[in-house]
Amino acid sequence: ARLGDLLNQERERVLKEHHGAPTAGQYGAEGTYNKIASRYYFPGMRTYISEWIKNCPECNRYKAHNQKPAGLMRTPVYSKRFETISIDLFGPLPRTATGKQWIFIVEDCSTRWIELFAHAQATAHGCTTTLIEEFFMRYGILRRIISDNGPQFISSILQQVCCTLNINQNLIPVNFLQANSVERKKQRS
Numbered sequence: 218a219r220l221g222d223l224l225n226q227e228r229e230r231v232l233k234e235h236h237g238a239p240t241a242g243q244y245g246a247e248g249t250y251n252k253i254a255s256r257y258y259f260p261g262m263r264t265y266i267s268e269w270i271k272n273c274p275e276c277n278r279y280k281a282h283n284q285k286p287a288g289l290m291r292t293p294v295y296s297k298r299f300e301t302i303s304i305d306l307f308g309p310l311p312r313t314a315t316g317k318q319w320i321f322i323v324e325d326c327s328t329r330w331i332e333l334f335a336h337a338q339a340t341a342h343g344c345t346t347t348l349i350e351e352f353f354m355r356y357g358i359l360r361r362i363i364s365d366n367g368p369q370f371i372s373s374i375l376q377q378v379c380c381t382l383n384i385n386q387n388l389i390p391v392n393f394l395q396a397n398s399v400e401r402k403k404q405r406s
Contacts, residue, residue, distance in 0.1 A: 231257055232269050266376030300362040301326040304348070306339050306369060321347055325334045325356075326363070349378065361385045 236249045244252065246267040253266065270276055303326055308319035317335035321344050324331045334347045353359075362379065364370040366388050379386045 222247075229267065230260060232266065236270065236273065238264075245276070297326045298330075299325050299356040299359050301363065302352075302359055303363045304344070304370065305365060306344070306367060308339065323352055325350070339367075339369055341369040341374050344369045344377055345372075345375045348375075353382075358382050359384060363387045363388060363389065365389050 230328065231253060235252045236244065249270060249358075250263055250266045254262065259265070292329075295303070303322075303324045305322045306319055307322060310320065311317050312318045313335070315335075316337045319336040319339045321334040321336050322331065323334070332352065334351060336343050336347070362384055364386070369375070376386065378384070
């Protein structure tokens with residue numbers, strides 16, 4: 218092949234050779250353009266390749282179409298009170314006279330009602346017991362718990378309680394703590 222203008226019928230052959238052939242690979246518009254541009258040139262080449270690939274049946278069959286639309290994602294609206302809660306631990310703080318130095322925070326995502334529980338230690342057993350005895354017994358069983366990936370919240374005891382009571386547990390990735398309303402409030406203080 219030589220550099221220079223390609224005839225219209227040659228464009229199709231080159232695209233099939235560099236993109237459509239089973240051994241060519243499906244590199245997308247940019248990758249295909251780079252492969253072809255290293256050996257050929259014709260006017261409007263980038264646009265032509267891009268349009269050709271948009272109509273490629275193989276690309277359209279396997280291309281993922283599950284991407285979120287551009288723009289801000291909406292914050293979920295929680296309609297029922299005590300349907301979804303956010304939980305977190307805050308501390309260690311200076312020890313109190315009764316030996317408490319951790320605050321277990323529970324916030325209802327719908328009403329923004331916050332309850333704070335003092336703990337001596339940050340344990341999974343203590344947090345789970347507090348949820349059951351102090352929260353579920355007063356407000357009922359909820360549908361969802363949002364928390365970070367702290368060891369107290371990914372523990373087998375809390376997971377067992379959530380599974381038994383049919384509660385969906387949503388864990389927030391370490392780099393996206395803003396999704397937890399308790400975390401947002403802690404960052405402001």
